[in-house]
Amino acid sequence: MEIEIGTVASGWQNVIALYSGQLPVRIATRHGVSFDIPGLTVWLRNPADLTPPPGYPYPELIKDYRDRVFGEQRESSLLYQRLRRWAPPAGAPVDQFEQAVALLRQDEHTRSAVFSTWRPEEDLGGLFPVSPVGGALRIVGGNLLLFLTARSVDVWVGLVPELLTFGQLVSDAALDLRLTGSKVCYQAWSAHLYEVDYLTYVSGA
Secondary structure (H helix, E strand, O other), X not given: OEEEEOOHHHHHHHHHHHHHOOOOEEEEEOOEEEEEEEEEEEEEOOOOOOOOOOOOOOHHHHHHHHHXXXXXXXXXXXXXXXXXOEOOOOOOOEXXXXXXXXXXXXXXXXXXXXXXXXXXXXXXXXXXXXXXXXXXXXXXXXXXXXXXXXXXXXXXXOHHHHHHHHHHHHHHHHHHOOOOEEEEXXXXXXXXXXXXXXXXXXXOO
């Protein structure tokens, strides 16, 4: 399933509305009953607009997630450490995202501007494996495209902070590369909404 939204503020409710149709699969998990859309892809046309959606119930999580990538929580953030300080078997830590941007600076047509946050020896079978698991950058039509792959996302709780944070990341990179704009293609292998949150949504609470 693929959906295109203009901004996070205007499009989040459109993503949530997908769960009122026939697409979701009902799954009983250890955290409760959820409705899952496997492989949901969200195209975000204007990631530079960092306005939160009206009615989003967890604004504090936006700040918390941003702090993991840009702020005070970077040193303890698994996502930041994997993305910006990847530890190779030998040598200094690698800033994967910066290296991907540097590759595009050298060759705007490269298909090698790829990064990974997944470590099989730690994440396979782990209680809290990392997500997103990786992505890539490409320049297409004067825009910087960020392709981001998430292992799992709770669309009621976690989708908004992730899109806003990575929207800022790709928008900043686009400016650095002197490009006219940016877009995000976000794919989640499991995009789910828990039953209790779906009931909150349909009740308008």
